């Protein structure tokens with residue numbers, strides 16, 4: 001996967017305080033960091049996501065660290081982003097965050113939360129120390145009707 005270079009020419013899907021998510025081909029997205037990296041933050045985040053995935057915690061399947069190139073449309077409307085950088089390639093989820101659906105929640109909402117708590121408990125039992133567990137970091141994937149944990153930028157693996 002290391003020699004794969006992804007050209008980003010479409011607008012982002014969403015962003016948080018640290019990262020921006022771009023569509024990247026069929027059923028994939030790439031996450032790049034908005035701030036200059038301290039150390040190997042992106043690789044650390046990728047490794048946590050991969051270990052969680054292998055431990056059967058429900059997270060978007062991580063595909064690898066890739067080289068990303070921002071095409072003019074994206075590059076010209078960003079003040080500071082570097083044109084060439086690394087990104088995390090992963091499975092694309094189709095749906096809103098639990099925070100977004102909270103306001104129009106139905107009777108299934110409680111089950112999504114309970115399920116996320118189970119995922120977090122499983123992660124803890126595998127030795128992970130979770131980071132930002134706000135419901136803005138869980139996405140209800142319309143493809144399978146399941147809630148996925150996302151965003152491992154502040155997670156740690158204690159093992």
Ligand SMILES: Nc1ncnc2c1ncn2[C@@H]1O[C@H](COP(=O)(O)OP(=O)(O)O)[C@@H](O)[C@H]1O
Nearest residue numbers: 014015016017018019021060091092093150151
């Ligand atoms: N795999 C994904 N597929 C689709 N959208 C995603 C995916 N991962 C994250 N997102 C969207 O992008 C937003 C920002 O991603 P996130 O990893 O939380 O970035 P940050 O580290 O900046 O908080 C999320 O709130 C979510 O809406």
Ligand SMILES: [Mg+2]
Nearest residue numbers: 016017137151
């Ligand atoms: Mg986030």
